[in-house]
Amino acid sequence: MLLPAFRTLVLNEALDISICGGKAATLARLLQAGVQTLDGMVLTTEALDAFLTSVAAPVDSARRGDAAACAAVREALHEAIWPDDTLHALRRVFEQFEGSVVVRSSAVSEDGEHASYAGIFLSSVNVRTFGEFLAAVRECWSSAFGVRAVSYVSRVGGTLPRMALLVQPLVESAVSGVAFVQGHQLMATMAYGLCEGVVSGRVPSDTIRVSGRGEPPVVQVAAKTHCRLANTHPWVYPEGRQTLWPWVNDTFLGITVQGVDARNAVLHCQLHGAQPAINEPALTPVALQALIGELYRVAHDVLRQDSVDFEWCVDMKGRLHVLQARPVTVAMAMENIATSEDTLHDVFRGLSVSPGVGSGIARVIRSDEDLERLRPGDILVTDWIHDSYLSALNRASALVIADATPLSHCAIIAREWGIPCVGGVPFGLLAEGRMYSISGDSGRIQEGSTGAPQAATAPASTKRSSTLLLPWLLTAVDEVNARPERRAVQLAALRDLLHSATDLNDNGVEEYINDLSDLQVKNVAIGLVHAARTQQTEARYELAH
Structure with a gap:
């Protein structure tokens, strides 16, 4: 089967974001300006579009975040046989390089002003053979419809972006x-x-x-x-x-x-x-x-x-x-220094990675399997955040990590999503199943819930909600894909509710959920509210506007 023709461009000419993606387009600008960067080749978005057309994958539904459609696209990308003309085109790209290459994502909205997609898509380094190159192309394309991508888009809005690929020589x-x-x-x-x-x-x-x-x-x-x-x-x-x-x-x-x-x-x-x-x-x-x-x-x-x-x-x-x-999508505190104020109730002083305050039950995560124990409103405690954890961040009210750098993929995503994060905390210091309160602004961690009085004294600059409503709402965004055309309206109204609810017992929460026309959204919302109340019935959470 012959596919519609797709273009490959040398990086120096890849200035059109609509077909070359944000990463490649910016590097093309740098090359043209004489900045020392690596030249390369770009497989435009037309390459993936053509391949998906050839296997009749449900692309439109997948781009709207439908979980079943995304799974079908990923399966097609992994299982479909390469058409001859596509193989010849990819071989021509690979043979442009001597030695190992790097295959990198360059989605249309990646590396943008409002969404970085940091760590969301897969890239492959040190690709040494043509067989490895074909596998790397499949992996990167598949990540455009992966769980991480769906989770991320549910937070930033819009649809899954079209994907171009950037191939460059490996630098040792x-x-x-x-x-x-x-x-x-x-x-x-x-x-x-x-x-x-x-x-x-x-x-x-x-x-x-x-x-x-x-x-x-x-x-x-x-x-x-x-x-x-x-x-x-x-x-x-x-x-x-x-x-x-x-x-x-x-x-x-x-x-x-x-x-x-x-x-x-x-x-x-x-x-x-x-x-x-x-x-x-x-x-x-x-x-x-x-x-x-x-x-x-x-x-x-x-x-x-x-x-x-x-x-x-x-x-x-x-x-x-x-x-x-x-x-930089969200500015950070460049000093990254915890406050010097002392308190006997501090468990530990870490470094500010992402601002905001949050309370919850500590869940100590050592592997992907441990993520199943992370419930909406829990604090995710780990030594470092692997990129595979990013899809689970929706459920966390806060992060505590041993890694202290505010420049990692995890740190960037935490700031974009408004999740408070404290770094530089030795792994194992916080106990599994215990309630803690953290401040991403000061780096302070205290045992127990801050409660309503503490929340009322939070800095006025805090821009995120410290309620458990936010985690369950965002989990609903991830899990509910039954009616994409109505989901945006319903979730927008749920977000509006966050600015009027004072705690989980607010009657407005129940009234709105009962008025939901989409049964699947309603069931998810009711279940998540019930779970949140069961876990932390003693806590009151105040919103910072």
């Missing part, structure tokens, strides 16, 4: 990281190896803060004991293997392999021995100044934006590459 990164430029301030985190360890919060990272363009950086050096490295070699490294890894300036990094990903493409490593690199800054003072100057220049002079979220890396030859640049 010596140092990589994330940076936020907000006005005159800059904050960055960085670690050895691939950037995926930094954006996930999974590896220890140095942190730098700059108070203004031209000002000296304040550097907080972490003990960088772990990193992620691309295994570009054809052999398998067994767990526990110690080796010397080629590094910058003809040096070597002593590593112990602790694990690999499913494709043996990314090594999870521990730095062994008393290596100076562990406790030294990841970048030399000269390289750090060059990074800071370039990020300010790209943000303010090239993109002409006040606030930009960057991903970047420095390769083994010391060259800086800008890997991604997108608007």
